[in-house]
Amino acid sequence: MTRSKGWSWLLAGLIIALLAGCGNNGAGNAVQNTEKDAALQKVKVVLDWSPNTNHTGLYVAKEKGYFAEEGLDVEIVLPGSGGSDVMVASGEVPFGISVQENVTQGRTQGVPLVSLAAIIQHNTSGFASPVDRNIQSPKDFEGKAYGGWGSPVEQAVMKSIMEIDGGSIDKVKLLNIGEADYFTAIKRDIDFAWIFYAWTGIEAELRDEKLNMIYLQDYSDKLDYYTPVLVTNEKTIADDPELVKVFMIATSKGYNYAIDHPEEAAQVLLKAVPDLDKELVMASQKWLSPKYKDDAARWGEQKREVWQNYSDWMSEKGLLEKPLDTDKAFTNDFLPE
Template sequence: MTLYAKIVAAGLTLLSIGGFAIAPVQAQEPTKIRFTLDWKIQGPHAWYYVAKEKGYFKAEGLDVTVDQGEGSAAAITRVMSGTYDAGFGDINAVVQNAADRPGEQPVMVYLVYNGAPNVLIVKVDGPIKTLKDVEGKIVSAPAGSATLRLFVPLAKKNGVDATKVKILNAAPNLIEQLLVQGQADAIAQFSNTSYMNFLAMKLNPEKDFRWFFYTDNGLDLYSNGVIVSQKLLKEKPEAVRGLVKAINRAIVDVLANPDEAMKLLKTIEPLTNEDIEKQRMLYTAKNLMVTPETTKIGLGDLDDKRLAASITTVVEAYGLKRTPDVGEVFNRNFLPPRADREIKMPAN
């Protein structure tokens, strides 16, 4: 071998050794998060799927699996059991579990529904004209419904004996039908769910039904938001931060491009009625997400005094053994900057 050949061979060897020495460290595996919704797939769930399908979760180093739910209160139970790491659930159910099992309850890190959608719905031509009339009647709701869970404090606030009300649990897709067919005298539901379901049934939500909103009858409560387990919060705080950032980004995206979001949703759930679900999503945003409070502090955050008052309401209504602190229920430390949490309704 010539001297030149030896030099080249030696050089290649050194490059090989050097290349091995300076080879980039393998990219870190994404953090897996199991996320539960509160309900079957609907328009207001679009942002979770947009965050996944458009790579917003991936950009934050997350591998998120999104599953359908069986109720806002049930979402809390799913996360507490360890089956899920995070989800979209009811803050008032968090309060109850923080009181009964402190340290085990999930914590809300991003409030989505600043206004409460909880409502008791009856037929205009039915036997219930006032809340008091619900005594001795049948109220239907899914077993994991947050609205059903909050019926007790609603009844207490309005002098209704909740023990005289018969509860009929049913599958989520049957609730409105039970009311229309007369098998239930009232249903406890989210307004954005039933309103659009009535439209899909070719009924007039305004003229055919009477709506008893909880907020109009003594319960000024917050509602659903992003919850995370104690384990995820303590062991992987940056994953929590990334989860919140991606969801917030997707909400802004969906409201800016609702038609695109509904098309994506239909690829996830082929039975999706794009027009109905777009209306449901916009109804939800307009009535539950864009409020005077969110205009002031941004979506995702809340007012500590208002939360403290609602915690007291829930504690008193259920006779809970302790009153949780605001910090046990809500943690704003993972919120994106205020400027990134400002949402606007689309012109159309």
């Protein structure tokens, strides 16, 4: 899985249109609907991408009955054309998967997303290249072709770590490859791309295609942000905090199970999504499970300094219209002790 598309600069406009069109009745109806099949409340959670090991805890919580224990019948759905952020912020669904950069960008544009949990404690993304391209540090990007999705954020990230290493982004050929497969693009058009190692990097290992990996967190603490995160919207928190509480109790159980039982958790994901490659899911889950919690006191814990550091970095790079109100962007209040 290559790095997913960054925050759309048109998202605020899209959300205004959605709010006008649907009147926030999506999540509101789900939250307020007291008719429960088999005493369970139907709730949707939307993924940010096609199912992968970032999402395993949700599938475990559903399969193991953790959601049902909390009175919920949870449906895991794929994002629509506007993406998961639009669906959650507009109230179409109450919960979804996002990334810290999208929440940060969106909130400064009036988008009411709130992060409930860090799915992974540290940023496992970075710039990957085949070893034969001899890209061993950011300065080595010079003279090479980069494949991305044309976001100002990705260019700012690349520029930032290149400058730390004494390089210049002006010497990089920037190509927009959209959602093209990394392994196809790297053989055809580009020398390096931004990936999540837990999926694309592990797939490269299985293909015996050796990579040089340049992790963002190795070059700046400000780039060790939370990606992905589990989000809701302000209205759901205000109207039904109990729903948020029980959803997070069950989700936490799902991810903690995946931490303790990676192979069994991988089997749950494969059962739910049988089209996934079994070898890749197994290897990815074993690599990723310890990183869900890592050095945090509990799964999902978010630190204010991580949110502040990244928003400061975005402000420094001219990527925010106004400063982020950090304390409203995330909450740990719904994580079980």
